[in-house]
Amino acid sequence: MAQTLQGLSQSQYDASELLVIDQLRTSYPGLDLRLGTTLRELLVRPEASVSAQRSANVDELQATMSLSVMATNGTASAADVNAILSNFNMALAAGDLATGTVMIKVATSRIYNVGAGSIFATMAGLQYQVPAAIVVAPIPVAGQLPLFAAPDGTFYFLAPVVATVSGSVYNIQQGTALTPASQLFSYISSSAYVTFSGGTDSETVQSAINRIPAALSHRGLVNKTATEAQLRDVFTGSGVTIQAVSIQGYGDAAQIRDKHNVFGVAVGGRVDVYCRTFQDPMVYLLQKTGTRIADGTYQIAITAQEAPGFYAIRAITDVAGSALGSYQYTELRGTAGLANTFHDIDPNNAVVEAAYTVWQTSTITITGVPDNATQHIFKVEAYGTPGIQAIQAYMDDPAVRPVTSDYLVRCPLLCLVSCTAQVFYPIAKPVSITTLQVALAQYINSRSFVSTLTRSELVAVMLANGVTKINLGLNGMTLDGRVRGADGTWYTLRGDTLDIGSITNGANLLAPATCCFAAEQSSINITGVAE
Amino acid sequence: MSTPTTTSYQNRQVDLELLQSIVAPSADAQQVTISNLNQTARAVTGIEKTIQRYAQLLLTTQDDIYFAKTLGGYLLSSIMRGGVGDQGALTHLFCVASANAIKTMSSDDADTTSYGSQPTDEQIASAELISLDLSPATLTISLSVQITTAAGSSYTFVVPISTAG
Numbered sequence: 001m002a003q004t005l006q007g008l009s010q011s012q013y014d015a016s017e018l019l020v021i022d023q024l025r026t027s028y029p030g031l032d033l034r035l036g037t038t039l040r041e042l043l044v045r046p047e048a049s050v051s052a053q054r055s056a057n058v059d060e061l062q063a064t065m066s067l068s069v070m071a072t073n074g075t076a077s078a079a080d081v082n083a084i085l086s087n088f089n090m091a092l093a094a095g096d097l098a099t100g101t102v103m104i105k106v107a108t109s110r111i112y113n114v115g116a117g118s119i120f121a122t123m124a125g126l127q128y129q130v131p132a133a134i135v136v137a138p139i140p141v142a143g144q145l146p147l148f149a150a151p152d153g154t155f156y157f158l159a160p161v162v163a164t165v166s167g168s169v170y171n172i173q174q175g176t177a178l179t180p181a182s183q184l185f186s187y188i189s190s191s192a193y194v195t196f197s198g199g200t201d202s203e204t205v206q207s208a209i210n211r212i213p214a215a216l217s218h219r220g221l222v223n224k225t226a227t228e229a230q231l232r233d234v235f236t237g238s239g240v241t242i243q244a245v246s247i248q249g250y251g252d253a254a255q256i257r258d259k260h261n262v263f264g265v266a267v268g269g270r271v272d273v274y275c276r277t278f279q280d281p282m283v284y285l286l287q288k289t290g291t292r293i294a295d296g297t298y299q300i301a302i303t304a305q306e307a308p309g310f311y312a313i314r315a316i317t318d319v320a321g322s323a324l325g326s327y328q329y330t331e332l333r334g335t336a337g338l339a340n341t342f343h344d345i346d347p348n349n350a351v352v353e354a355a356y357t358v359w360q361t362s363t364i365t366i367t368g369v370p371d372n373a374t375q376h377i378f379k380v381e382a383y384g385t386p387g388i389q390a391i392q393a394y395m396d397d398p399a400v401r402p403v404t405s406d407y408l409v410r411c412p413l414l415c416l417v418s419c420t421a422q423v424f425y426p427i428a429k430p431v432s433i434t435t436l437q438v439a440l441a442q443y444i445n446s447r448s449f450v451s452t453l454t455r456s457e458l459v460a461v462m463l464a465n466g467v468t469k470i471n472l473g474l475n476g477m478t479l480d481g482r483v484r485g486a487d488g489t490w491y492t493l494r495g496d497t498l499d500i501g502s503i504t505n506g507a508n509l510l511a512p513a514t515c516c517f518a519a520e521q522s523s524i525n526i527t528g529v530a531e
Numbered sequence: 532m533s534t535p536t537t538t539s540y541q542n543r544q545v546d547l548e549l550l551q552s553i554v555a556p557s558a559d560a561q562q563v564t565i566s567n568l569n570q571t572a573r574a575v576t577g578i579e580k581t582i583q584r585y586a587q588l589l590l591t592t593q594d595d596i597y598f599a600k601t602l603g604g605y606l607l608s609s610i611m612r613g614g615v616g617d618q619g620a621l622t623h624l625f626c627v628a629s630a631n632a633i634k635t636m637s638s639d640d641a642d643t644t645s646y647g648s649q650p651t652d653e654q655i656a657s658a659e660l661i662s663l664d665l666s667p668a669t670l671t672i673s674l675s676v677q678i679t680t681a682a683g684s685s686y687t688f689v690v691p692i693s694t695a696g
Contacts, residue, residue, distance in 0.1 A: 005597065008598075010598060013598040018645070030543070031544060032545060032576075034584065034639035035588070035635050036585065036588040036635065036639075037547075037587075038583070038587070039546055039547055042547070048598075
């Protein structure tokens with residue numbers, strides 16, 4: 001947008017005026033150009049105004065010609081960015097709405113009707129609405145949700161909600177209090193039943209720059225860039241937001257399906273596609289009825305459809321509980337439906353080769369449950385990647401898939417990061433610990449398939465958010481990460497740098513190209529010291 | 532008995548002549564008027580340049596110039612608004628505007644890096660209000676000001692306040 005005189009700053013004008021005076025004096029040293037002279041008022045001042053306007057327009061043009069400059073400055077409007085992105089048939093991606101489940105406690109057992117659009121809000125003013133009308137009943141029939149009895153004699157039901165505005169700030173933590181905007185009979189309280197997920201901010205300019213190769217690429221399932229381009233093209237606006245794609249193909253470290261021959265050598269055509277369709281870790285929420293197999297020990301089974309391609313269990317608690325902790329459990333992964341698929345998965349190594357795909361199942365044995373009833377209802381939370389079924393179905397479509405290829409879609413292996421830090425800030429300029437937690441989590445979750453995460457990166461984030469000093473001593477800032485290999489082995493990383501490369505194990509699908517760093521706000525513990 | 536002196540005006544910095552047609556309305560004061568556009572532009576230097584520079588700053592109204600909002604005072608704007616009720620008020624407005632003008636001129640005169648050197652007979656030392664005449668009956672205001680340069684020369688003139696529409 002062209003600058004007007006009113007849009008110029010005093011410093012822009014002053015710089016221009018000095019330049020005009022210098023240029024005039026160089027050519028005509030005999031002119032008196034001091035304030036108050038006729039030459040200054042009638043010649044220098046108008047020329048300086050026009051020149052300043054011209055310079056500002058040139059500066060603005062230069063600042064909006066380069067995406068990298070816009071990414072660095074951070075001041076360009078979305079329209080300016082999109083004007084350049086349109087050259088690549090791209091536009092900045094809009095943010096996504098967070099989704100979650102609200103647990104609503106009531107005093108009376110009866111039928112409840114919650115209308116579509118009913119609002120629940122946090123203390124901070126974040127609003128969520130019930131997307132479709134729900135009916136809750138103590139003995140539900142088809143289309144109704146169940147009303148549960150809580151141990152304290154009250155009752156509760158679970159209502160799905162979606163944020164009213166996009167943004168990662170709407171990914172609130174489990175247990176966050178929510179207040180209904182309208183009255184509900186015998187209402188007691190309501191809170192986030194799980195940590196909300198799926199909310200993402202509008203795309204950054206840097207992220208758009210990273211997407212340009214895929215945007216310019218030929219679309220087709222023929223190479224890494226073209227495959228990513230094809231997926232982004234197809235799924236943009238479909239409700240499945242593809243944040244990052246990483247592909248393991250012929251000869252790559254974590255591609256193990258291409259050696260199914262007597263010589264054990266790699267052949268082409270086998271492709272594993274790791275799709276990150278979330279920013280903050282996304283959690284599947286399941287209510288599973290466990291069957292008692294011993295005193296205080298129950299077993300549940302997660303089918304391939306219930307939590308397709310899930311990565312790892314986040315927590316298992318009582319159905320009305322809050323996952324501040326979790327029951328102890330052991331897990332045995334399996335597969336289902338392999339006989340009905342053309343995909344080349346070795347039955348003798350099916351658990352690993354089908355890991356984190358839509359053919360994966362799991363049997364979980366939960367111990368230490370203070371109950372001996374035949375059945376016990378559990379709340380199971382599992383990390384996953386939403387939309388994996390749709391992506392796999394698309395790639396399996398005979399009209400899409402190259403006939404000689406075998407594309408398997410997997411959930412990325414999440415390196416779950418936890419961090420502790422002691423930070424210092426001026427007493428006159430206090431820093432919000434919550435803001436720091438959110439900033440760190442957003443930074444960690446905004447990166448795609450990268451090999452390392454270092455303390456210095458996180459230090460930079462904290463310093464940029466008002467912290468003046470960070471304790472990097474022995475008991476100061478710590479950084480930990482855990483990654484689950486395809487065979488169920490957990491690998492632990494700790495230290496200044498979390499380096500996926502140091503635990504690369506292709507047979508376990510572990511490689512920098514298959515792993516993403518991810519952090520929940522609750523796993524970042526910061527102690528603030530005012531000084 | 533004083534010794535006659537001559538001053539060379541060669542190689543001096545010049546300005547466009549803004550105030551000209553110096554006539555003598557009285558025996559002890561000179562009147563200057565603003566040049567007309569149809570008159571041939573002329574260069575001016577020496578004390579005349581200093582006077583027109585001072586007069587211009589004196590009559591500039593603060594906040595009028597977008598990128599020089601602190602320049603000038605409220606002398607002319609108060610007169611035009613009818614906000615000058617007596618000689619005391621007029622004197623006060625003059626003093627404030629005059630002090631601002633002298634401060635601005637002195638500051639630029641000292642800035643030889645940006646503007647070059649200024650001879651002492653073009654550097655303003657003081658401006659003194661010699662007399663003022665405020666006549667509501669005839670709707671006229673007349674200010675006689677004596678300018679003194681750093682070289683010691685003085686010049687008294689009538690500030691060209693136009694009463695035209």
